[in-house]
Amino acid sequence: MSARTIFTRPARRASVAPYIWMVLFFLVPFGFVLKISLSQTAIAQPPYLPLFGLTDGIAGLKAAFAALSLDSFWLLVSDNLYIASYGRSLVVALVSTALLLAIGYPIAYAMARLPRRWQGVAMMLVIVPFWTSFLIRIYAWINILQHDGLLNQILLALHIVSAPVVWLSTDSAMYLGIVYSYLPFMILPLYATLAKQDGALLEAAADLGASRLVAFWRVTFPLSLGGVGAGVLLCFIPIVGEFVIPDLLAGSDSMMIGQTLWLEFFTNKDWPVASALAIVLLALLIVPLLVYDRLQRRALEAR
Amino acid sequence: MTTATDILPDAIAEAPLIVAAYPMPLLRVDGVSKKFGAFTAVDGLSLDIQAGEFFALLGPSGCGKTTLLRMLAGFETPDAGKILLDGEDIAAVLPHQRPVNMMFQNYALFPHLSVRDNIAFGLKRAALPKPEIAARVAEMVALVKLGGLEKRKPDQLSGGQKQRVALARALARRPQLLLLDEPLAALDKKLREETQAELMELQRRLGTTFVIVTHDQDEAMTMADRIGVMKDGRLEQVATPRQLYEAPASRWIAGFVGDINLIEGEVTLQDAHRLTVAAAGAGMLTVAEPKAPLPSRAICLAIRPEKIRLSRRAPTSAGGLNSIEGVVTEVGYLGGLSVYKVQLDHGATLRVALANTNRLDVDAYGVGQKVVAWFAPDDCVVLPR
Amino acid sequence: MRLSRFNIAALAFGLAFLYLPIVVLVIYSFNASKLVTVWGGWSTRWYTEFFNDRAMLDAAWMSARVGLVSATAATLLGTLAAVALTRGARFRGRTLMSGMLYAPLVMPEVITGLSLLLLFVALDAERGFWTVTIAHTSLTMCFVAVVVQSRLAGLDRSLEEAAMDLGCDPARAFVAVTLPLIWPAMAAGWMLAFTLSLDDLVIASFTTGPGSATLPIRIYSEVRLGVKPEINAICTLIIGFIAVLIVGASLASKLSSSRGDSAAPL
Missing domain, CATH: 2.40.50.100 (RNA polymerase II/Efflux pump adaptor protein, barrel-sandwich hybrid domain)
Known part of the structure; x- marks a missing residue:
């Protein structure tokens, strides 16, 4: 009820430095992405025609507007390659998120049912791999999945297969890598909501005649939807733009948008197209980003 | 223009011209209002509290009693009105510059500091010399009967012990006015009754003015010299416990008390x-x-x-x-x-x-x-x- | 509540899935054979190889410097941001600020990397140590902010009020009371920032310049060419290093919790 106005002024002062930093290094750069995406490709260093400099004044600004070019965006819609990578990114993100939810939920549920003193340990165990390098964990899978890797050796030894199976450079390997890397991001928000649930609710449901399955479906699951939302967004959004995992584990015949952007930028040196790709990607993600922002705000600031 | 100082000889002019006919109250709340958004928490409230009084603010939850207390402590600034402490308007004075201390509802003991350091906290801010601090802490520890627990951390204390530390910490600076926000709410019934008696005894011994906020009318009746009953940001009645009970001023008061x-x-x-x-x-x-x-x-x-x-x-x-x-x-x-x-x-x-x-x-x-x-x-x- | 068999199976599967690949990697790093997959007995030759690999060592040193500087800057900025967001009732730009803090947590790295690079190019900044450090600070301060914010949110606000009541101005109340209570969260935030910086490939690739590759950039270019035993050794070293950090941090938080704080969210 009380506004605690006494904290307002110190808080405002504390916000100055991070605020300026974030505007300068998070917000302003998007302006540059937009600007470059609207300029024309050039074979130069940097590889785009400058739109306007700060020194050119109004005349420069007018000239800049005249030189605005939607070429890069036209290219995106006219070339199937780009549409295909956006499509693939969305499909991969959707499938992976569904897999993550299906695998992460039972684990989070089991964690929340552990005796109190073990819950902390379990949470630690889930988080620790997240601290070890992302790249290393993908690399660890290459060790296992490669042609004469551990998995094939085991399968051969057990006579489950008669010849080595191609695992690496397949979609299955990529999905495995994504699920592996993002699992903690799915488990933690789920666990957080499930652990908060009052065990008496399930007892009440049982008392009122619900079977365990019904109690789960009618009580536990609906109450955990907040965590489900957070986990889904926490995984879905970055997976859409994922680069490392598809690059190292998937085949090279089709690319996700992150790979295409990387290729345009580093290999083809086409900065305007890379920027346009980023703008469109951002536009695709803006709704999930806003929803995520709301969830995050509610979780951290609601009191 | 001719003023008094022009006519009177210097010696007299230097003497205070106005001598109070009756003593100024220690605390005068004068037409104070506070709004949070569209909600009026305190609505043009006026109240006098005399030095040495044990005053209770009683009311249902949401009546504005805590907001009033927080304005006295300086955590909220009134939108309108004056708060006079010893004749000086302190409405805009920051909490750390007021000779007022507060005992918080949940005690707000610093979890990283020992009992001794919690009690000494305010004394250190006042930059008292070390021996003086040590002496005052010892005095406080004895006052609230916490001997032997000085080195404990708050989470190693029972509820009653925490309550004593909070009291000692708030009293250590020898405030003119001690504010107590539901000081006994966290204690069980038996302990609460014992502590009520101790608080009264302490207040009588120290002579410090106590303003206590409570929703528990038995507590207010038992301890306070006078009780102010609040409703919707206003004082419905200010009276001694006996008057409040035997001569309620309104139908609402009659139904609320007892x-x-x-x-x-x-x-x-x-x-x-x-x-x-x-x-x-x-x-x-x-x-x-x-x-x-x-x-x-x-x-x-x-x-x-x-x-x-x-x-x-x-x-x-x-x-x-x-x-x-x-x-x-x-x-x-x-x-x-x-x-x-x-x-x-x-x-x-x-x-x-x-x-x-x-x-x-x-x-x-x-x-x-x-x-x-x-x-x-x-x-x-x-x-x- | 009793654990069902299903719950135990789910946990066991989950943990095995998370840890087995890492265990395999660590074991293979001690493999004497040049062929990664053929077991040739225990050996530390790949570690020796790494310590003689000038380019790798340079990259590691670069990563360590970037990590130290950016994590420290991120901890300061992130803590300030967390304080502003939990303590400020309402200030102008608050929504924008929290949006800017939460978005990078999920923003695809290619976008963040590209946008920062374009900024640095526009500013005509020489790309290398400082640009990567700034980029990492911008990313990791958001993580620090979230970690510290959740600690601050759990902190009783009347503690600061009590400090003010006892004679502290707001700034001193923060130093005397809040800071000692949130430092475990700040330490956890620092470690998180450090490991994220040590881990990052994409943003560093965009924002670094020629001749200043970070460790992930080097590892990535090696991995693209196939599995090399030396990489196993490097990865094991990194894992070991991070494990030491984590154990240290959890000991520190135990220590502070025995002093009356609640444990840091690691």
Whole structure:
């Protein structure tokens, strides 16, 4: 009820430095992405025609507007390659998120049912791999999945297969890598909501005649939807733009948008197209980003 | 323009010109308001508290009592009005510059500091010399009987011990005014009663002015010299516990403080300091005329359950007493008291509390028993409706 | 509540899935054979190889410097941001600020990397140590802010009020009371920032310049060419290093919790 106005002024002062930093290094750069995406490709260093400099004044600004070019965006819609990578990114993100939810939920549920003193340990165990390098964990899978890797050796030894199976450079390997890397991001928000649930609710449901399955479906699951939302967004959004995992584990015949952007930028040196790709990607993600922002705000600031 | 200083000799001009006819109260709250958005927490409230008083702010939750306390402490700034402490307006003074200390509801003990460091915290800010700090901490520890626990951390203390540390910490700076926000709410009943007595004893010994916020009327009644009852950001009544109970200023106060029977009625006759009232469901009653003139003939009678007596037959010397016939419909045995619900023949229901003075059940009335309820005219309060 | 068999199976599967690949990697790093997959007995030759690999060592040193500087800057900025968001009732730009803090947590790295690079190019900044450090600070301060914010949110606000009541101005109340209570969260935030910086490939690739590759950039270019035993050794070293950090941090938080704080969210 009380506004605690006494904290307002110190808080405002504390916000100055991070605020300026974030505007300068998070917000302003998007302006540059937009600007470059609207300029024309050039074979130069940097590889785009400058739109306007700060020194050119109004005349420069007018000239800049005249030189605005939607070429890069036209290219995106006219070339199937780009549409295909956006499509693939969305499909991969959707499938992976569904897999993550299906695998992460039972684990989070089991964690929340552990005796109190073990819950902390379990949470630690889930988080620790997240601290070890992302790249290393993908690399660890290459060790296992490669042609004469551990998995094939085991399968051969057990006579489950008669010849080595191609695992690496397949979609299955990529999905495995994504699920592996993002699992903690799915488990933690789920666990957080499930652990908060009052065990008496399930007892009440049982008392009122619900079977365990019904109690789960009618009580536990609906109450955990907040965590489900957070986990889904926490995984879905970055997976859409994922680069490392598809690059190292998937085949090279089709690319996700992150790979295409990387290729345009580093290999083809086409900065305007890379920027346009980023703008469109951002536009695709803006709704999930806003929803995520709301969830995050509610979780951290609601009191 | 000619002023007093022009005419008077220097020596006199330097002396204070205005000498207070009666002592200024230690704290004067003057027309203070506070809004949070559209919600008015405190609404033009005025209040005087004298030095050395034990004052309780009582009210239901959301009545603004905590907001008022937080304005006294400096955590909220009033939107309007003045807060005068010793004649000086402190409404805009920051909390750390006020000679006022607060004991927080959840104690707000610093979890990373020991009992000793918690108590010494405010003394260190005042930059007192080290030996002085040590002496004061020792004095406080002795005062609240915490000897031997100085090195403990707050989470190694029981609820009652935490409460003492919070009290010692707030008193260590020797504030002119100590604010206590629901200081006993976290303690269980037995401990709460013991602590009430200790707080009163302490306050009397130190002479510090205490302002306590509570929603517990027993606590306020037991401890305070005066009680201010708040409702919707305003003071409904400021009075001693006895006045509050025996002479409530309004129907709301009467219902809020303690248990009471409220019967609406119409004044039919007024003479010799007696009113004759046609009471709804209770027949014709004779009651004492209130001091304040009544705004209308429509009134409300308020009578405490323990002021009513029961008997099987009408009292023989019924001169001047009101006696009404009825039937007992419910008996609640509370140990020291029994509470009877009596359905009057006229229709209304009265609650009657009788002390169980005999161990054996000689005088008790059972359900269905026909009884006569009677009370003296002076025991009934007449309130405007 | 009793654990069902299903719950135990789910947990066991989950943990095995998370840890087995890492265990395999660590074991293979001690493999004497040049062929990664053929077991040739225990050996530390790949560690020796790494310590003689000038380019790798340079990259590691670069990563360590970037990590130290950016994590420290991120901890300061992130803590300030967390304080502003939990303590400030309402200030202008608050929504924008929290949006800017939460978005990078999920923003695809290619976007963040590209946008920062374009900024640095526009500013004509020489790309290398400082640009990567700034980029990492911008990313990791958001993580620090979230970690510290959740600790601050759990902190009783009347503690600061009590400090003010006892004679502290707001700034001193923060130093005397809040800071000692949130430092475990700040330490956890620092470690998180450090490991994220040590881990990042994409943003560093965009924002670094020629001749200043970070460790992930080097590892990535090696991995693209196939599995090399030396990489196993490097990865094991990194894992070991991070494990030491984590154990240290949890000991520190135990220590502070025995002093009356609640444990840091690691």
